[in-house]
Amino acid sequence: MSNFNFYKKYNNNDFISEIERIESNINSRKFNFPNEIRKALEYFLDFEFNDVCEIKSVGPKINYIKQKNMLNDSILNKVSELNNSVKPYSHSGNDYTKVSFELKKDMLNRMFDIISEYKETHVINFNESIYNDTNKEYFSKEYSKQMFFDLLEEKEIADFECFELFCAKYLMDLDDIDSEKRVIGSVKNGGINLFEIDEETQTIKIGHCKYKKEINKLDVQDSFDKIITTIDSFYKDKFYDKNEDIKDIGANWNNYIEENLNVELVLYTSADANFKYKDLLQNLEKKLNKIIGNEHHIIIKVIDEKEIEKILISKQAKPGVKNVFLELCNEDSLISIDTKDFGKVTLAVIKGESLRTIYKNQERKGQLFEKNVRGYIKYKKIDEEINSTLLFSPEKFLILNNGLTIIGQNVTKNSGFLTFEELFIVNGAQTTSLIGEIEENKSLNDVNVFVKIIDNSNVKLVDAISEASNNQKPIKPVDLIANNDGVRRFAKHLENKNSNYALIYKRSDRLKKDIKIKNKKAIQTEELMKMYYSFVKQQPGTARSGFKKIIEIKANADFVFQRMNIAKDDGYNFFLNLMYINEMFELFLHSLKNTYKNIGKIITKDNNEFEFVKNGKHAIFAIIGATIYYLTLKSKHIENDIEIYRHYETKLQLSSFIKHNNEKDELVKELFDEIAEEAARIIELSNKPSSNFLKTDSNYELLFNQIIKNVFGARKKTRIEELVEILFKPLKLKDTNLK
DSSP states (O other): OOOOTGGGGTSOHHHHHHHHHHHHHHHTTOOOHHHHHHHHHHHHHOOOBOTTSOBOOSSHHHHHHHHHTOSOHHHHHHHHHHHHHHGGGOSTTOOGGGSOHHHHHHHHHHHHHHHHHHHHHTHHHHHSSSSSHHHHHHTTHHHHHHHHHHHHTTOOOOHHHHHHHHIIIIISOOOSOBTTEEEOOSTTOTTOSEEEEETTTTEEEEEEEEOOSOOOHHHHHHHHHHHHHHHHHHHHTOOTTSOHHHHHHHHHHHHHHHHOSEEEEEEEESSOOOSOOHHHHHHHHHHHHHHHOTTSEEEEEEEOHHHHHHHHHHHHSOSSEEEEEEEBSSTTSEEEEEOSSSOEEEEEEEEHHHHHHHHHHOSSGGGTTTTOSSOOOOOHHHHHHHHHHHHHOGGGHHHHOOOEEEEEESOEEETTEEEEEEEEEEEOHHHHHHHHTSOTTSOOTTOEEEEEEEEOOOHHHHHHHHHHHTOSOOOOGGGGGTTOHHHHHHHHHHHHTTOSEEEEOSOOHHHHHHHHHTTOEEEEHHHHHHHHHHHTSOOHHHHHHSHHHHHTSHHHHHHHHHHSOTTSHHHHHHHHHHHHHHHHHHHHHHHHHHHHHHHOSOOHHHHHHHHHHHHOHHHHHHHHHHHHHHHHHGGGTOOOOHHHHHHTGGGEEOOOOBOOOTTHHHHHHHHHHHHHHHHHHHHHHHTOOHHHHTTOHHHHHHHHIIIIIIIHHOSSOOHHHHHHHHHBOOOEESOTTOO
């Protein structure tokens, strides 16, 4: 068992000594269980108990407790119940080592239930003094509970494991460990100890824990280099020597990186990083940018012993900042309304310079946003646009920015200033942070900010205001086309067709619930557009990696949904055929995953095929689309060339392309398999990893040239060509004189 040296900074030293003493007693089989319960309660509640956990009824301390009503009836009853459980084992002569672990655990659970209720009913006591031993103890109590249980089971826990769990729980807030929120451990982890997908901020968070007394610049370099090398291996499909968690992350990395805007790497260390490393982190960010692309916002930072203390203290700090002021744009730039029941509401325009001053002066900036349920969500493109306005068009900021919502207490107007006895921001963390982080030598004199100020100290009302101000979800690219007329018409036509499918054109729980009630198959707008770009436009690389740029241009969505005109039978039949191919692919992939899971990486060839299918949905759609072009255009003696196919995209009528065949399900799966085998062979010869290979349209052209030109141009008919002719038929031509 470790000495938990790191935790001595956050725990009462006497308690640590008590844990070590218990450890020693367990090892020597002298564990006096009721006595340990009593000592633990005394430590946590700071009350004196007798040998059977009854609060001592004599002396000034108990009188003080009664006078102050520090223990409510609920807690007293629980202590009494615990007392009754302990009594049978409190008499001399008993062999305490024979008390079952289950009984010990039950008593400890009761004890910590008492502690938990006490903590909740006396939470203000923990907040009265921000920086004291009590607060430092507070954060480790839950972990101390686990330490007790581990001691009882006589488990061995190393110091670095304690630190890792500490970072997971209190610094990264990984309370629930699931498939996308996990503690990795230290064996074959590629430098990744902690991993989380933060959906709210669309951030991939990766943590490396270094439990050391001292740390230097080389340690920082080495820690981040390991993580970056591992991330690079995800793109090269060379992560199979890592543990199962890392393999799982690697297998899903492409999906993670496509769905999230930010990547954050953090080195957590118990040492004091008292050296300059800013330039090193900037170089590491550039190195990672080359791997994952410049469209992502990368954050690399070190959280050392001092920063950890600040974070822990900040977690316990009361929200808000005290005795601050905001400067009005001018004397007339405000209006106040007294709502009687809910306090005074003021609408005002303030100077950005005064907001920056408040931000810069707060050592613990989290206090400003403690009541902001969303916090500051970084979006590279949006942040750059806001910064550009602040620096180059400051006079436009007022009309382009939504402003802030502020809760204040005792707000008064005085000579062009609004003064606050207490202030916290419940909406506008992004605006405040970006203004606050503008360098002080850059003037903000022309920056004005709209604010709504609510003068109210009612905690429940404050929380309700915060939740209402932040109930919007982060904007994703697909949200930009939610109100597109073509998209909505498509969804309406689909509904009128009494189809088995429904288009999810916006993020709406009500829409999803309605689709579920009607027992329909949901298809996302984004996914349908990707299918079109792959199958029809022959641009699977763009569909896979460049979709954010596509969707930002309104005309692209207009074009796609006008081409798939499902109001007409031809367009609707094309859509149904596309959905059939999609469903069959998902079944094929699922079957392949199960097979691969059962047999493992036995044959390299099979592994290459699996990797292609796993990463290559859009490429497979494009290849099948190309075979339809081939069937359609070969009668016109048009050459098999991808640029020619793309040229004829709008000259073809999107219509049904699947023949009726009772065995088509199995034949389509066989076609997928044949395409995967051929594609895996081509990719292997290119010496490029499949995940990277499939990201660009130029690489897809290599597949096109090999499969469409060579396979369909062979003297002897190939199995792919046979399957295509059995399964598919040409599209209709808009112009029968097409040449």
